[in-house]
Amino acid sequence: xxxxxxxxxxxxxxxxxxxxxxxxxxxxxxxxxxxxxxxxxxxxxxxxxxxxxxxxxxxxxxxxxxxxxxxxxxxxxxxxxxxxxxxxxxxxxxxxxxxxxxxxxxxxxxxxxxxxxxxxxxxxxxxxxxxxxxxxxxxxxxxxxxxxxxxxxxxxxxxxxxxxxxxxxxxxxxxxxxxxxxxxxxxxxxxxxxxxxxxxxxxxxxxxxxxxxxxxxxxxxxxxxxxxxxxxxxxxxxxxxxxxxxxxxxxxxxxxxxxxxxxxxxxxxxxxxxxxxxxxxxxxxxxxxxxxxxxxxxxxxxxxxxxxxxxxxxxxxxxxxxxxxxxxxxxxxxxxxxxxxxxxxxx
Ligand SMILES: NC(=O)c1ccc[n+]([C@@H]2O[C@H](COP(=O)([O-])OP(=O)(O)OC[C@H]3O[C@@H](n4cnc5c(N)ncnc54)[C@H](OP(=O)(O)O)[C@@H]3O)[C@@H](O)[C@H]2O)c1
Numbered sequence: 001x002x003x004x005x006x007x008x009x010x011x012x013x014x015x016x017x018x019x020x021x022x023x024x025x026x027x028x029x030x031x032x033x034x035x036x037x038x039x040x041x042x043x044x045x046x047x048x049x050x051x052x053x054x055x056x057x058x059x060x061x062x063x064x065x066x067x068x069x070x071x072x073x074x075x076x077x078x079x080x081x082x083x084x085x086x087x088x089x090x091x092x093x094x095x096x097x098x099x100x101x102x103x104x105x106x107x108x109x110x111x112x113x114x115x116x117x118x119x120x121x122x123x124x125x126x127x128x129x130x131x132x133x134x135x136x137x138x139x140x141x142x143x144x145x146x147x148x149x150x151x152x153x154x155x156x157x158x159x160x161x162x163x164x165x166x167x168x169x170x171x172x173x174x175x176x177x178x179x180x181x182x183x184x185x186x187x188x189x190x191x192x193x194x195x196x197x198x199x200x201x202x203x204x205x206x207x208x209x210x211x212x213x214x215x216x217x218x219x220x221x222x223x224x225x226x227x228x229x230x231x232x233x234x235x236x237x238x239x240x241x242x243x244x245x246x247x248x249x250x251x252x253x254x255x256x257x258x259x260x261x262x263x264x265x266x267x268x269x270x271x272x273x274x275x276x277x278x279x280x281x282x283x284x285x286x287x288x289x290x291x292x293x294x295x296x297x298x299x300x301x302x303x304x305x306x307x308x309x310x311x312x313x314x315x316x317x318x319x320x321x322x323x324x325x326x327x328x329x330x331x332x333x334x335x336x337x338x339x340x341x342x343x344x345x346x347x
Contacts, residue, residue, distance in 0.1 A: 006076060009067055011046070016036075028344060073100070080105065103156055110138065133153075139330070140231075142282055143231050158223055159188065159220075166282055176261040178257070178260065185256070186242050187242075187251065190244055193244070213243070221238060251321045283302050290316055298324070299328035
């Protein structure tokens with residue numbers, strides 16, 4: 001495989017760190033530029049920031065530097081943007097125009113209607129025409145491979161959105177969801193909030209604790225409903241209760257919906273959507289519910305189905321918010337864009 005020069009912008013954050021962990025082992029990628037904000041006044045060896053990477057081949061030579069767009073353009077063929085919301089929309093258009101392949105991990109290009117950004121992200125979009133540009137694709141890998149292969153800019157999905165969409169899309173697609181309605185009770189590790197200092201995320205606030213937040217107000221809600229519409233032409237109705245739990249990484253979404261279908265019909269819908277030979281990162285099982293420890297540090301989403309025969313379906317969808325929920329799926333999407341095996345660099 002030919003090697004691609006890859007940059008990570010936001011390399012000091014949680015998803016940036018996870019990108020480094022994965023890309024250092026990628027057979028066809030050479031990390032050539034790592035950047036963070038201006039608070040990094042001078043280039044710093046990556047092994048000073050993340051000592052665990054020191055033994056990896058070549059890593060001790062890499063520097064993390066304050067972002068310089070001119071150096072970014074010169075040093076890379078493909079760019080991962082792992083930045084807070086509102087930053088990628090300022091950078092990505094120029095990178096695409098300059099011929100780079102870009103994977104954006106933020107929400108900046110996920111929603112197609114600019115009018116949704118003030119409500120859900122509390123900002124006005126800086127490049128609204130790009131939300132419907134044909135060079136942009138939503139990056140739920142298992143559902144839009146062809147579009148990802150042709151795209152120049154990938155809007156990598158949110159972590160909750162990935163765990164929920166992978167679980168409900170096969171059922172919506174097959175028309176098995178009564179009233180198109182479902183309830184999601186989802187729990188995320190604290191790394192989902194990013195590597196920032198915030199009182200509500202302190203160890204003393206969160207250890208031995210569990211907290212619901214942004215109930216029906218979370219920014220992944222319009223993303224999930226848009227995904228259901230995009231992939232199944234149905235209008236979903238969702239109740240969403242996200243929660244944080246005192247673990248570092250991992251996400252479990254419990255999904256409740258009613259169906260008239262039998263368990264056999266339900267499982268057939270999943271088997272059609274996720275044939276094992278084409279979707280190595282999604283595993284669906286009846287009668288066994290996945291746990292966080294099944295998926296942490298993997299790019300897998302494990303889905304478990306319980307059907308009690310009364311029409312109530314209980315679905316558990318587990319993934320690692322930093323891997324399949326962010327950086328792993330981002331690498332999967334870069335692989336698709338560049339024509340590499342979809343699984344390259346991933347487990
Ligand atoms: N965490 C998750 O589980 C997860 C899952 C899916 C998607 N996402 C999305 O992925 C993106 C990154 O998330 P994260 O959790 O990795 O965030 P994070 O831990 O807060 O890291 C943010 C990174 O961006 C850098 N940065 C901030 N402002 C910058 C600027 N103006 N110029 C250059 N670099 C800048 C920070 O560098 P400094 O060290 O200089 O501050 C840091 O490296 C977010 O949009 C998030 O919503 C996160």
